[in-house]
Amino acid sequence: MLPKNKVLLLIRIPQEIEKRVLSFEQLLVNIHEILHHHVVAFEVTSYNQHIYFFVCIEKNLKELIEGQIYAQYPFCEIEEVSDYVKPDVLDRGFAGTELKLLRSDIIPIKTFKEFEGDSLAGIFSVMTKAQEEEQVWVQVFVEPVADDWKLNFIRSWKMKLNNFKLYFRFKNYFKMSSAKSMREMEKEAYKHKADHHTYLTAIRLAFVSTNKEKAHQKLSVLVKAFLQFNT
Incomplete structure (x- = not known):
């Protein structure tokens, strides 16, 4: 109700x-x-x-x-x-x-x-x-x-943690060059999302x-x- x-x-x-x-x-x-x-x-x-x-x-x-x-x-x-x-x-x-x-x-x-x-x-x-x-x-x-330092701090640590997970997820399936390319793509996606409220x-x-x-x-x-x- x-x-x-x-x-x-x-x-x-x-x-x-x-x-x-x-x-x-x-x-x-x-x-x-x-x-x-x-x-x-x-x-x-x-x-x-x-x-x-x-x-x-x-x-x-x-x-x-x-x-x-x-x-x-x-x-x-x-x-x-x-x-x-x-x-x-x-x-x-x-x-x-x-x-x-x-x-x-x-x-x-x-x-x-x-x-x-x-x-x-x-x-x-x-x-x-x-x-x-x-x-x-x-x-x-x-x-x-609020787009303040707390949000940016949490977001930064989440990005680092996720990149760490991606490294081990990709390295068993792709050559290192391909894995690096995939990580760069996701990194760009993070930045694009961070540009929005x-x-x-x-x-x-x-x-x-x-x-x-x-x-x-x-x-x-x-x-x-x-x-x-x-x-």
């Missing part, structure tokens, strides 16, 4: 708007610069066989976040709505999980720029196939992390169906749709 100090905003963006992805990237940059120690939840849900996009934030940040969204999407519609999560879902078939990284968080995952088509097409494909009585929830929680992030998924067995089966399909972002 939605906490009393939170508000849920339904965002409607016209489909014909171009460069929506770049606009969202800029939105993340702006949010990082103005919010500190606050969590913002970006949520995509499928229910009644329609897909909706929400932003969940603290009530006192409502106008601030609305202003940032309108700045990137001037023609969007924002409406405060009640929580789409109802208590009775737990009495039905419910399955949920939280995604975890298999490798260090300094290693970047694929971004939308590395896909030939829509990077979210696989996820939306699963969500649009939900039946009328089913619901799909994708919730991404982000909290800005950092967020603490959690991704939670849930599927509501007619029974638990079906919910777990369909949740596993949704999880697999995220594997395309592996590097």
Whole structure:
């Protein structure tokens, strides 16, 4: 259920708007610069066989976040709505999980720029196939992390540790020249990721169906749709 100090905003963006992805990237940059120690939840849900996009934030940040969204999407519609999560879902078939990284968080995952088509097409494909009585929830929680010496110190040690692991991982399979080339590629990937603002992030998924067995089966399909972002 939605906490009393939170508000849920339904965002409607016209489909014909171009460069929506770049606009969202800029939105993340702006949010990082103005919010500190606050969590913002970006949520995509499928229910009644329609897909909706929400932003969940603290009530006192409502106008601030609305202003940032309108700045990137001037023609969007924002409406405060009640929580789409109802208590009775737990009495039905419910399955949920939280995604975890298999490798260090300094290693970047694929971004939308590395896909030939829509990077979210696989996820939306699963969500649009939900039946009328089913619901799909994708919730991404982000909290800005200050770009200070602590972050840089931790990041530096993680890079050194990961390079040490890479050395022993590669040397048994490649010639040293090839292993060195692979390490240099990953080093460049680290630097590219470090050029962007950092967020603490959690991704939670849930599927509501007619029974638990079906919910777990369909949740596993949704999880697999995220594997395309592996590097």
